[in-house]
Amino acid sequence: MDQRISFVTLAVADLDASRAFYRDGLGWTVALDVPGDVVMIEVGAHVVLSLWARAAFEAEVGPIADGPGVAPFTLAHNVATPEEVDAALATARAAGADPVHPAAAREWGGYSGYFADPDGYRWEVAYNPGPIGSKVLP
Structure with a gap:
C-alpha cells in the first residue's frame, strides 16, 4: 500500500x-x-x-459516536509566514468560524492558531519554520 x-x-x-x-x-x-x-x-x-x-x-x-468535547484530531493549513497565519485566521473569522484559539508563538518554534468550522472540526493555521514545515507548502 x-x-x-x-x-x-x-x-x-x-x-x-x-x-x-x-x-x-x-x-x-x-x-x-x-x-x-x-x-x-x-x-x-x-x-x-x-x-x-x-x-x-x-x-x-456506521453510527457516529457523539459525546462532549471535540473530535480527537485536527486539520491543518500551513503557511509560509506568521503574518499569513493571522490573515488566514481573519478570513476564517469573517466566514463565521469560531475563533477557538488566537495565534501564538509555540514552544516547538512556530506560530499557530485554531478555528472551528460549522460542525466544530478544528483547523490549525500554522507557520512551521522547521524542515517538515517546508515539505507541506506549495
Missing part, C-alpha cells in the same frame, strides 16, 4: 452551511457538488476534502 492519504472525509450536520463556509467564506473551489449528499474540494496534490451529509455518512460507514 502506498504511503499517502487521498481523502479526508468529515460528516457534517448541515451540508449547505458547510458548503457556504468553505466555498463562499474561505473562497475554496468546489470540485464536486452533489446536493444533499456530498461536497468535494481539492485541497492539495492528490488530496480531497470530502464534506459528507451526516445521514449519508452513517448509512455507509
